Amino acid sequence: MTSKGPEHALILCRDTGKRVGDAGCLDSDLKGRNRADRCMGMPAAGRLLRMGGSGGPTNMGIDEALATLCRDVATLRFYAWEAPTLSIGYSQRSSDIDPAACRKSTVHLVRRPTGGRAVLHQQDLTYSLILPLRPPWTKISIAESYHQINVCLLRGLETLGLKVRVGSRPRQVNGALSPFCFPAISQDEVLVGRKKVIGSAQRRFPTALLQQGSILLDFDPAGILDLLRPSDRAAAAGAFETVGSLREALGWLPDRLEVETAIRNGFSEEMGIEFVEGELRPEEFRLSVELAATRYGSEDWTFRR
Structure with a gap:
């Protein structure tokens, strides 16, 4: 994708924190940065949270x-x-989705704090990365931070035996007009072959960078189109040819814990941070409960656009 408008989504969407929208990652050359440069000011130990299933x-x-x-x-x-x-992006129009169809299919609906397009969380592994907003992250562009995080994801998938690459230029595909994240192919994306297996979105808060992402363990387009309004289904019907999954690429369905470990190792290798298993702090838990009740569980928030 090439547009940088707030309704334009892609696999790795970026934002400044003031306007949470979507934009493409520009091709950036970080090969000159060694690990010490990339991790300057970053503690050597990080926290790993392995959490089970919760509501949106x-x-x-x-x-x-x-x-x-x-x-x-x-x-x-x-x-x-x-x-x-079904999670929709911060700036995405709720009219892209048919709420009645979601209810009929018993699919819940939630609006994310990050940008991007709609993602159906059903056969995926979802991750979030939270980094203190300090050097080097405050010294590089959002495009560079996206590229850097993409490389971490790439390294993780490589340890599963996959041949992965980061796309160097945008491609025009049927998904350009789709309200869903995965059919859209854009620049600087993590690809297995010519197919997209990870969709992510980033936002910068005053003290932290938040990136949320979905890794497709398996994928079946059946039923996804039913979540669109009837008038939009035909146009989106051919948009899923460029969507892949780890099961398709590997030939078997990988264990969720195995994929978690691979991705963690990819981040540790590239960032020089050892992620040690931990848990939520009491103040984090309290704030999360408040936000779930007053914002993310509110129809005013979900249908704000």
Whole structure:
């Protein structure tokens, strides 16, 4: 994708924190930065949160609480969903989705704190990365930070035996007009072959960088189109040819814990941070509960646009 408008989404969307929208990652050359440069000012130890399934409001509340209260320690969180959930981007129009169809399919709906397009969380592993907003992250562009995080994801998938690459230029595909994240192919994306297996979105808070992402363990487009309004289904029908999954690429369905470990190792290798298993702090838990109740569980928030 090439547009930088607030309604334009892509696999790795970026934002300044003032206007949470979507934009493409520009090609950037970080090869000259060694690990010490990339991790300057970053503690050698980070926190790993392995969490089970929760509702959409709880998951979004936790991620925002982690970003809001982040000060010194990087956090990598893996989580699941207690029911199939469609998350839509901060600036995405709710009219892209048919709420009645979601209810009929027992698919929950939640609006994310980050940008991007809609993602159906059903056969995926969801991650969030929270980094203190300090050097080097304050010294590089958002495009560079996206490239850097992409390389971490790439390294992780490589340890599973996958041949992965970061796309160097945008491609025009049927997904350009889709309200869903995964059919859209853009520049600087993590690809297996010519297919997209990770969709992510980033936002910068006053003290932290938050990136949320979905890694497709498996993928079945059946039923996804039913979540659109009937008038939009035909146009989106051919948009999923460029969507892949780890199951398709590997030939088997990988264990969720195995993928978590691979991604964690990719971040540790590239960032020089050892992510040690931990838990939410009491103040993070309290704020997450408040956000889940007053924002992410509110229809005023979900249908704000």
